Amino acid sequence: MSSRSRSWWGWGAADEALPDAECVALGALVSDAVQTPLPVPDVAALALPKVRIEPPRALAPVMSAAPEDRASHTYGKAYRDVIRALNGDLAPAPDQVARPSTEQEVIDVLDWAADTDVAVVPYGAGSSVVGGVEYRADRHRAVVSLDLSSLDQVLEIDRVSRAARIQAGALGPGLETQLRPHGLTLRHFPQSFEFSTLGGWLATRAGGHYATLYTHIDDFVESLRVVTPVGVNESLRLPGSGAGPSPDRLFLGSEGALGVITEAWMRLQERPRHKASATVLFDDVHVAMDAVRAVAQSGLHPANCRLLDPGEAALAGVARDSQSALILGVESAHVPVDGRLAELLTLARDHGGTPLPTAPGTPNAAADTWRSAFLRMPYLRDALARMSVIIETFETACTWDRAPQLYESVRSQLADVVREVTGAAGTVNCRFTHVYPDGPAPYFTVIAPGRRGEEVAMWDRIKSAAMEILHDLGATVTHHHAVGRDHRPGYDRQRPEPFALALRAAKAALDPAGILNPGVLLD
Amino acid sequence: MSSRSRSWWGWGAADEALPDAECVALGALVSDAVQTPLPVPDVAALALPKVRIEPPRALAPVMSAAPEDRASHTYGKAYRDVIRALNGDLAPAPDQVARPSTEQEVIDVLDWAADTDVAVVPYGAGSSVVGGVEYRADRHRAVVSLDLSSLDQVLEIDRVSRAARIQAGALGPGLETQLRPHGLTLRHFPQSFEFSTLGGWLATRAGGHYATLYTHIDDFVESLRVVTPVGVNESLRLPGSGAGPSPDRLFLGSEGALGVITEAWMRLQERPRHKASATVLFDDVHVAMDAVRAVAQSGLHPANCRLLDPGEAALAGVARDSQSALILGVESAHVPVDGRLAELLTLARDHGGTPLPTAPGTPNAAADTWRSAFLRMPYLRDALARMSVIIETFETACTWDRAPQLYESVRSQLADVVREVTGAAGTVNCRFTHVYPDGPAPYFTVIAPGRRGEEVAMWDRIKSAAMEILHDLGATVTHHHAVGRDHRPGYDRQRPEPFALALRAAKAALDPAGILNPGVLLD
Structure with a gap:
């Protein structure tokens, strides 16, 4: 875990959040209807739901029900998460936060959870913007957030093959620091780089540094080690294979619903000269x-x-x-x-x-200008959220033949929705973050003035309209933000039905008690 | 289907088979113990097993129980297949060969087969060297070989995105001929190029032209259309996506056990200048x-x-x-x-x-010398087989740190096995067919004199020894020849057990009657 204090309600490092005066100045660029920032509540004073379960004695040392832990593990970092946290709404808070420091402890948590009907939400560093770490069901006895951040070591380096065995809880900067003395780098730099983990990248098929060829983290995976409720799944370290459907590809993008990734052999790059x-x-x-x-x-x-x-x-x-x-x-x-x-x-x-x-x-x-703005953007998003400005970023991919129409349709149709929802024109901007020979991955940013107290409802309407537009155009509901819970409506329609049957069957086989991140990908 | 007459017992075009005198001359390079080539039996005179099922009236026009059809669909083109065919052993012959010319007919065949407990073996052009198209179980009422070769059209071309919708039964030359007027090419040239189909390549994760970057056909897939017994699975045409585990990756390498690939949108290349x-x-x-x-x-x-x-x-x-x-x-x-x-x-x-x-x-x-020898090689293999020479080619992949040891171990350990089995030194050669930043894909060729009548048994011992050596070194049982039935022992040990559970569950969900290519990948 980074030594910097992390924000429990918003993005990244607590001390990087914009002061109130800057929030006001920023908000004024969008609208003058809202004059004061939403206050940041004192987490210690918040009403958290009652803790419904205590850990067994053996796991007590790695579990915490401290309010700060529960509050900071309630949500990811979607706009609607930030607003709800600022409103002091922590209803979906986990009962316990588990921080295993060995794989055996991960296994023990899963065993205990399966036996006691406790849902387990795997948690890397909580940067999900799609509701990936928020428990929303109510059919389990309790909920544990399984925070992997103590499993953060580079365990082994194969200089010859340019690969390393890395624990899933390693944050971007931490793993790069451990690789640097060897002249190697994973070179995976998503916007969340400082505040997301290898395991999170793998479980969500994160998009990284490379605009071409190696766009997703998937391409750098040599083998995975995954703890499932029915055993540990470890694939061979292979540069390539044609032995049946790829085992790793089932777990890449499984978002914690099929198992908990604990480590991976990752292909590395030499540092560019x-x-x-x-x-x-x-x-x-x-x-x-x-x-x-x-x-x-x-x-x-x-x-x-x-x-x-x-x-x-x-x-x-x-x-x-x-x-x-x-x-x-x-x-x-x-x-x-x-x-x-x-x-x-x-x-x-x-x-x-x-x-x-x-x-x-x-x-x-x-x-350079663009790059620093890129890393600063989530903090600006939070500042605008505090001014009740509605902001949504969503990303997709489609083939080139449809790209111009996608660009125009999203901009015009979503502008209409924004006007309907907010009463203002707002802005809908677009960039291509990654490009393939057969199509681009467009990334849209929507900014419009919101009304205090209605932010989440307004955001939800814009979000679902965006999903509808992408669906109508045959574009994917997500290129690299993952599905989580927020993208389920679009994902459920996009996913071929036979594959859905196969995935449900695989889930039932690997997680017979149905405890793993219930509600992502599948019900 | 190619207009050239295909060999029912051996590789490729019937008229390319070496004449007896050349077989003898070639055999003499390896051993002088065998002086005459195994005769090629007259297929019309062979004893085929009794046909156990007749097609329903509606499917009768696309089904054949003609001896030539049944004989040519009994085996793939592994060494042991060729020997058994030459020996007139056609015990595993399918009862019927179905040649649907529409996707609806594929669906109808599967529906009928599921209702009547008939096993269906999807068949592209039958170039499998791993027992991928040979039914070996005995728990079904009958067996149908589902030959896709009439579905061989390029249906649609998207010049802008450089992609085409191609039917699965298209042979390499046929699809390239249809793409050429558009200045495009799939540029997938496996050794079997002339005698294998797009659907076969996809179902077996074939390795192709490119030694780096785009080694497997997988990398060129935009979307798949797969007929499963529970419905048609069609993925969106996407250049990239992070929406859950890739649906396509479950079917790539599924070897006909999860569904029948009927068409695919494939990424194309411009013809190199x-x-x-x-x-x-x-x-x-x-x-x-x-x-x-x-x-x-x-x-x-x-x-x-x-x-x-x-x-x-x-x-x-x-x-x-x-x-x-x-x-x-x-x-x-x-x-x-x-x-x-x-x-x-x-x-x-x-x-x-x-x-x-x-x-x-x-x-x-x-x-150029090497390339023409490469395409000629399978015919030479058949000529040597007729002289009872034992030939096996197997391919694998491992990380660079283990590559030198793999090379030496395979050569020395397999040479020992060859000596033990054949009494002769034999040769074990190696080439790297594809290379990755983290490791090579070595391809081994074993040639040794055999004893007439014992060819298959000798080959089987060498094959299983090779699998054992690869397993001990942590190398994959196959880089691009697929698993089929011959590689099952190695595959079963290589595949992580939780993934095996998931795959079995997926199979049960997609193929509840268990009719699809029983015995490949799973029992």
Whole structure:
């Protein structure tokens, strides 16, 4: 666990939360209807539901029912989670928070829970924005949040094969710190990097640093070790295999419903020695999309390939006058990359782009500006939430043939919904976070003024409208935020019915007592 | 279906089989103990088991119990299959061969089979070398081979996203012919390319053209359409998704045990305009392995990266004097590749290799020599089989840290087994067919003189010894040949037990009557 004090109600580090005055100033950019920030309640003074179960003696040392622990493990970090926490609504709080420091303790918690009908919600660092760590059912005797953060070690490094055995509770910075002396890196940098764990990334199929080729954490998995209620599932360490359906792929994306990932052998990268990046501007967002497609289909595999639409580009300060910005980055541990960047820029220019001048070897200011805004964004989201501004980010993927229509439909249809729900125009911006030869992964940000006391209801209406639009267009309900509970309506419609039967059967086989994260993926 | 007449007993096209005199000459290279080739029986004269079931009237037009159909659908093309066919042993022949020409007919066959307790063995083009299409149980009333080869059309092409909807029964050449006018290619070229189907590749996770990045057909799947006994499973066309465990990954590698793949949206490539290749020689095979590892970890992603050990290189005529040969190839539809090849050759030279001189722009003779030998190999295998020579090819994958030991152990331990079984030294050669940053996929070829009448028993002993050695070293039982029935002992031990429970449960949910390819993957 990071030594910095974590916010129990909002994103990340408590001391990074914006002070009230900044919340007010930020909120005023969206609306002047709300003048004061929602106060942050004193967690010790909050009314938590009664604790319904005590741990058995053997597990007592790793369990806690302290109010701070229960409060901080009640929700993830979705907008609706933050609002409810600020409102002091902690109704779904777990009865206990378990912090095992050995795999045997994970097994013992599951055994005890299965025997006593206690639901277990696996918890990495709680950055879920889809209700992935919030128990919402009421058919169990009690609920335990199973916090893996004490299992945070890099246990073994295979320098030759460039791989490491890493415990699931390791946070991004912690695992990188342990790999750095070996010249290696996992290079998985989701926005939540500081406040999410390897196990969480694996269980949710997180999207990472690479815009092309290695977009999901899935691609870096050599083998998984998963504690299920019927035994430990450990796959062989293999660079590739064709022996039946991949066992690992069943657990990747299983969101704690099929087992608890305790460790994984992960493929690593050498630290890049050569890097180059550049920004390309486009006057027309559709021209920009065609250029990004050409890049995605070129086989040049940029590490970064992020398209910001005019709204995003303006917000990030990297373009103006309705221009779109494409941020390209290439990197290598072995060979110089300036030639590859030049090829990419030629391609972008051939497709109507205007590269911003960058002196060779100097950092790309636009990329840096964007990157720091990116990591700061969740704190700004919380500040706006305190001003009752409605913010939702959702992400998807579709094939290129439908991308322009998706972009236009989401923007126009969702703008209508925002107007209907909030009475204001709001903004709907878009960026492409990852791109594939056959399609992009668009990421939308919606910002609109809300009404105090109605934030969650307003957010829910916008969220479900967004899901409806994606469904109508045949786009996925999530590219890398996972399903959790908030995306269930879209997921249930997207998932082929025979596969749903197979998944339910697999769940019943692996978790016969039905204690593992009830309500995610399946009922 | 190819218009060329297919061999009912051996590989590929009937007219490509070697004449008797060539069989004798080839056999003499291995042993002079056997002087005459096993005769090829007249299929019309063979005793086939009695047909136990007649089709219902509605399905009669797509079903056949003709001896030629039953004989040619009895086995795949493993060595033991060829020997048994030559011996006229067709005991496991299916009762009927169904050739549906619509998906509805596939559904109708499954419905009828489930109702009447008839086992259904999905059949693409029958190139399985692992017993994937041979019914070996005896608990069903009858057996139908479900031949998909009439469903062979490219139904739709999305030029923008570079993808096509292709029916599962399309053979390699047929689908490429349909894609060529659009300037696109699937570029999946397994050794069986001419005589295997898209559906077969998907069901067995076939390995293809690309030595790096896109090694398995899995990577080119956008969505699958699978007929299961409980309904049609169709996934969304998506370039990427994080919505729960991948539905497609459950069916990829399911080998006909969970459903019948009828079509797929496949990611395509533009036809490469730039190609370059070169051969690098090494005096020491372990130095060569280190060089290949450097290439695999360089991020340069050669399309071809095939290491031939001294025995393979000598057989292929690309090296001599105990040298190993590394064949490198790069290709691109968009940018020249000579620079990338030069970088690869620098890397290989830095790691102790000696590139063979090739004039720029001229074809690489060694690569071409090797490629034609590669496609010819199965016919030579059949010719040697007719001379009772024992031949087995098996392939695996392991991490780089274990690769040298795997290479040495397989060669020495298997040589011992070969000597014990055959009384002769035999040869055990190896090549790396695909390479990953974290490990290679070694492919072994075993050749030794056999004794007439004991071929299958001798082969079985060598096969099971090979599986044992791979298991002891933690290598996968198969990288791209699949599991079928022949690899079950190794697969059963490799597969994590909780995953086995989940897979059995999924099978029971999707195939409640247990009619689909009984015995592959699961009992």
